[in-house]
Amino acid sequence: MHAIPDDPAGERILWRLDADNPHRPFLFVLTKSKPDWSHLVEQAGWPEADGEHAAVRDYAPLLAQIAAGREFAFRLTANPVQNTSNPIKPSEIQAKQTADGRQRSYRIGHRTAAQQLTWFLTRTERWGFDVPEARTDPPARGLEPEEGPDVPSAREVRITARNRLSFKKRGDDKKxxxxxTATFEGRLRITDPVVFTERLLGGIGPAKSYGCGLLTLAPLQAHTLNGHRATGNR
Known part of the structure; x- marks a missing residue:
């Protein structure tokens, strides 16, 4: 990450590319050191164009607002996965390892929207927040939803994008x-400020080096998160 002036080996850099409008994508980056984006503007942007090319913001004002019970709008692109020693459709390598008696646990990506949403909702507690029930008007008489322990209540979250990414690592000719990936948007309520702050700064889930795990927040009245071009240093 060439925007970091010092050696970034000791810090975790989180980033996310939001391409709601493919003609005007937004890059969000969270760093510990203050970044310098001038080279990116010169190489890939329009240096002579009017307006702000990159906005750098300090996280301190946001962190000061973290408190139990506080609610925010959020966006998160994550890599929902499960660990299993018995994959339903094992790859050729996995099948050979099993046949040779080399049983091990494999990390398998969730592929359906239902699996991805369940992955997210069953982990929010360990991330220091929950997702409140959806705010809806009372149903008309005779149209009340079913009730019972097996009927989940609707939550204030939706999947706005799902993608399958395939690429090779630089200098690696292997498979x-x-x-x-899945992008989640909705409303969250902080339950554990300490744990929540750790996840806010440290990221959520695997594949952080590939643009997953950055949780961004916005005031509830401003649910869209595409008003900034880059997050600031914390």
Whole structure:
């Protein structure tokens, strides 16, 4: 990450590319050191164009607002996965390892929207927040939803994008890396400020080096997160 002036080996850099508008994507980056984006503007942007090319913001004002019970709008692109020693459709290598008695656990990506949403909702507690029930108007008489322990309540979250990414690591001729990603948007409520802050700064889930795990927040009245071009240093 050439925007970091010092050696970034000791810090985790989180980033996410939001391409809601493919003609005007937004790059969000969270760093510990203050970044310098001038080279990126010169190489890939329009240096002579009017307006702000990159916005750098300090995270301190946001961190000061973290408190139990506080609610925010959020966006997260994650890599929902499960660990299993018995994959339903094992790869050729996995099948050979099993046949040779080399049983091990494999990390498998969730592929359906239902699996990805369940992965997210069953982990929010360990990330220091929960997702409140959806705010809906009372149903008309006779149209009340079913109730019971097996009927999950609707939550204030939706998947806005799902992608299958396939690429090779630089200088590596092995099989490509394949990621199944999902972008979650909705409303969250902080339950554990300490744990939540750790996840906010440290990221959520695997594949952080590939643009997953950055949780961004916005005031509830401004649910869209595409008003900034880059997050600031923390």
């Amino acid at each position: 490509p890396v394949i990621l199944h």
